[in-house]
Amino acid sequence: MKDFNNKVVVITGGATGIGFSFAKRFGAGGAKIVIAGRRQDKLDTAVVTLEKLGVEAAGFTCDVSDYAQVEALADFAEEQFGGADVIMNNAGVLIPPSTVIDADRNQVLQIMNVNYMGVWNGASVFGKRFITRGTPAAIYNIGSENAFFNIVPGMFAYESAKHGLHSMTDALREEVPDFIDVSFICPGFVQSEMTEAAGDIPMDVEEYISIAWPQILAGEYYVVSHPYNVVWIKQxxxxxxxxxxxxxxxxxxxxxxxxxxxxxxxxxxxxx
Incomplete structure (x- = not known):
């Protein structure tokens, strides 16, 4: 999808970080934005910021691990703007570093429920509506460089979810009709709420968006950044x-x- 003017773009985890930066970029291209998240205060602030930039926007409180709430998000997009054309499944969480053997089971389940099942919920709910409508649409799944390799000690749960998401997105792009674009967007270490403890070490989020955006417009399946990753992929x-x-x-x-x-x-x- 090369033109987002008057398209309705739904972004989960869209109130901060990468999701919000994408919201601004879609909005600058004329899209109407629905951002979803769990914290109402962050949603309100993000919507106000978008509106000040001249973007039509609305926020919706949603836990993406709950299928019914994701269906309610899709309903909200229809009520506000007539229905979504694009879903960006961006919401994700981190848990404290741990080993495979000693990890807390509930924390591992939390990662899987949000970072894997949350994306499946979004792809399933919105994908069904896109197919029924039959007009050009897009499903953008936010993966990670960690979908390609395991190099960060203690991050096995996060990396496992992203590896699974890679496989899911591969399957998705083969299954959907040609009028639905599918991309697997794989940021490296980028500044966000999840990475704020790392200070200014991660890539600036706007620099990241400037790398990713042309790939989205070009309809690329893999949307990549952080070129050193090829070393680990090759290994x-x-x-x-x-x-x-x-x-x-x-x-x-x-x-x-x-x-x-x-x-x-x-x-x-x-x-x-």
Whole structure:
């Protein structure tokens, strides 16, 4: 989607940080904005700021881990502006660093409920409405550089959710009709409420938006930043390729074990 003029853009976690910066950028392009979050005071402040910039905006209190509340968010967008054209699933949380073995179960569930299920809730609720309407739309899932590798000690729960979100978004883009754009937006370490303890070490959020925005306008699937990440990506995939080359090298006819081809053959056999 290259033109957001008069489009209705819903952004979860949109009152602060990356979500709010995207809200301003969409609004500058003529979009009407619905921002969702759990804190009414932050929503109110964000809406006032957007309106001062000349953007039509509204806020809605929503816990994205609750499917019914996400449905209510979609209803709100219809009541305010006639329905959403874009959903940006941005809301996310962090938990204290921990190891896999010693992590608090409830905290791990919190991460999964918000950072994974919250995105699925948004994609499901809004995706169904986009398909029913049948007009150009977009689903933007906010992932992370941590969807590509695990390098931060104690962050396994966050990284696991983002890896799962990567897979979900891959599936989503194959499933939806051509009139729905899907992007997997993967910020690196960017200044936000979640990273404020790191001071000015993370990338400035407006610098990040300036990198990401042209990719969104170009309809890219992967929206990336932080170029050093290719070092860690290469390290992971080099290790994987070495394992295959050593213990499962390619050979003539290995296509018979292509998982997609095997599933297709199994489906055909079931029909026969």
């Amino acid at each position: 992971r995939y080099d290790e994987m390729m070495k394992a295959y080359e050593t213990y499962a090298p390619r050979y003539d006819g290995d296509w018979q074990y292509d998982p997609r081809a095997m599933v297709a053959r199994a489906a055909q056999s079931a029909e026969d």
